[in-house]
Structure formats: C-alpha cells, structure tokens
Amino acid sequence: MSRVVREERVSNPPGGFRRRSTWSPNDISWGEFDSTKVDPDILKAIKGACMVEHHSDDYVTYLCSVFHDDESFQSEARAWGIEEVQHGIVLRRWCELADPDFDFDHSFRKFTAGHILPLDSNHSVRGSRTKELIARCIVEVGTSSFYSAIRDASDEPVLQDICRRIAGDEFRHYKLFYANMKRYRSREALGFFTGLAVALTRLLESSDDELAYAYYCGNRPPEPYKRRYHGRAYARRTLPLYQRAHVERAIMMTLKAAGLRPQSILGRWLTHAGGLVFRLNAWSLTLARN
Numbered sequence: 001m002s003r004v005v006r007e008e009r010v011s012n013p014p015g016g017f018r019r020r021s022t023w024s025p026n027d028i029s030w031g032e033f034d035s036t037k038v039d040p041d042i043l044k045a046i047k048g049a050c051m052v053e054h055h056s057d058d059y060v061t062y063l064c065s066v067f068h069d070d071e072s073f074q075s076e077a078r079a080w081g082i083e084e085v086q087h088g089i090v091l092r093r094w095c096e097l098a099d100p101d102f103d104f105d106h107s108f109r110k111f112t113a114g115h116i117l118p119l120d121s122n123h124s125v126r127g128s129r130t131k132e133l134i135a136r137c138i139v140e141v142g143t144s145s146f147y148s149a150i151r152d153a154s155d156e157p158v159l160q161d162i163c164r165r166i167a168g169d170e171f172r173h174y175k176l177f178y179a180n181m182k183r184y185r186s187r188e189a190l191g192f193f194t195g196l197a198v199a200l201t202r203l204l205e206s207s208d209d210e211l212a213y214a215y216y217c218g219n220r221p222p223e224p225y226k227r228r229y230h231g232r233a234y235a236r237r238t239l240p241l242y243q244r245a246h247v248e249r250a251i252m253m254t255l256k257a258a259g260l261r262p263q264s265i266l267g268r269w270l271t272h273a274g275g276l277v278f279r280l281n282a283w284s285l286t287l288a289r290n
C-alpha cells in the first residue's frame with residue numbers, strides 16, 4: 001500500500017465558501033479502475049461512507065430549519081448539501097465497479113429507515129446554533145481525515161483520485177462551518193470547555209453510531225445490527241489506515257473548532273496526547289482482530 005502523505009492544499013477562495021464544486025463525476029477517469037487493486041476492507045468502509053454522504057439532503061433540511069432566519073447560511077448549506085450528495089454518487093459508482101452485486105438502493109432504504117433526523121426542528125439538537133456549528137465542524141474533521149487516509153492507503157487509482165477530490169471539499173466544508181460558528185459564537189459567548197464538550201461528544205458519536213450503522217447497512221452482514229459490535233468492526237477496518245499526520249491534523253482542527261489555538265502549549269500537548277490515544281486504540285483493535 002502507498003504510505004505517502006501528501007500536503008493538503010486547502011484553497012481559500014475570495015468571498016468565503018465557494019458555492020460550486022470545481023469538479024464533477026465526469027472529471028474522474030473511470031476507465032482507469034483496476035479491480036486487482038481493490039482492498040476488501042477499504043471497499044467495506046466506502047460502502048458505509050456512500051450511505052452517509054447520500055443522506056446529506058436530510059441534513060440540509062434540518063440545518064435550514066435550525067437557521068430558519070439566516071438566509072445567507074441557508075444558501076451555503078444548500079450548496080454544501082449538493083457537494084455532499086455528489087460525494088455519495090461517485091463513491092456509489094466506485095463501489096458498483098468494485099462489487100457489481102452492491103445493491104445501493106436496498107442498503108440506503110434500510111439506512112434511512114433506521115437513522116432518522118429531526119427534520120422539522122427549529123432548534124438545534126445540540127442546544128444552540130454555535131454548538132450545532134461546532135458539531136458540523138467535527139463531522140468535517142472526520143470526513144476530511146477519513147478521505148485523506150483512504151487516499152494515502154489505497155492503491156486503486158480511481159479511488160485515490162476520488163478521495164483526493166472529496167478530501168479537498170471536506171476541508172473547505174470545515175472552513176464554511178468554522179466561519180459561521182465564529183459569527184454565532186461571538187453572540188452566544190460560548191466558553192472553551194463547553195465548546196470542547198460539544199466537540200468531544202460529536203467525536204464519540206462518530207465512532208459509535210451513524211458510521212457503524214451505515215457500515216452495517218452498506219455491507220448487509222447476516223447477523224442483526226449491534227451498535228457496539230459493528231462499531232468496532234468498522235473501526236478495525238478504518239483506524240489502522242490513518243497515519244500520524246492525518247490524526248494530528250484532525251486533532252488540531254478539532255481544538256480550533258472548540259476554541260483553543262492548536263499552536264499554543266496546551267494545544268500542542270493535547271495534539272500529542274490525542275495522537276497517542278488514537279494510535280493505542282487502533283493498535284488494540286488490530287490485535288483484537290488477529
């Protein structure tokens with residue numbers, strides 16, 4: 001497997017969030033797909049990811065309800081949702097190339113039936129708009145690091161290209177939610193520890209809930225869904241793919257969203273300690289698998 005970490009080039013477009021994606025599924029060289037280079041564990045993880053990406057439409061509805069009087073943010077959220085669904089479309093197509101028996105429609109129906117969002121809520125399930133936006137930042141931390149890790153771990157050229165493009169989008173999405181979070185944070189006067197608690201809560205949910213269920217629905221194992229069991233199965237296939245640079249960048253982005261300067265002494269210490277905990281966790285899961 002390729003183990004080269006590439007430098008992220010996060011574009012910073014003038015005027016804030018670039019509303020249109022700079023690429024489309026037609027830009028991908030699908031003819032270069034090489035079935036001999038598909039890693040079965042990565043394929044399983046990508047089947048789960050395409051479920052989550054396709055579900056972003058519902059998140060747009062939810063965000064527009066929560067930010068019902070903020071037309072500017074609503075417009076950005078709709079543009080964001082279009083990009084996320086595009087991620088789902090290209091990942092689905094790659095899964096269908098890698099596994100012609102992959103039945104996306106069946107899996108997605110099961111996923112959306114079991115993972116229901118509060119679409120008509122006019123207040124955030126996190127308790128405030130700032131907290132909602134911190135949680136959205138953390139989701140983008142998770143996706144940007146996930147696709148960066150897959151890009152660097154996979155040898156399959158089409159998947160490398162897809163993940164390079166998607167990772168770029170996810171870093172930009174983080175900036176979108178971070179910029180809006182800063183705007184609301186100044187009004188709501190949210191403290192660092194409250195912000196950190198929101199970020200950590202969302203991080204723990206990521207490792208234990210939606211992704212595990214998407215992974216389960218995408219791969220349709222014969223046994224009934226068990227949240228903890230399938231959460232560990234998903235983590236065993238994905239955590240070892242992350243390199244140190246991916247993990248440290250993700251921790252720094254998390255701290256920044258919580259309100260701490262990652263370059264501060266505390267920020268550097270937490271980045272180091274968090275990276276160590278992550279590696280120990282990935283190592284213990286690998287041992288449990290063998």
Ligand SMILES: [Fe+2]
Nearest residue numbers: 053084087143
């Ligand atoms: Fe995405």
Ligand SMILES: [Fe+2]
Nearest residue numbers: 140143170173
């Ligand atoms: Fe995203």
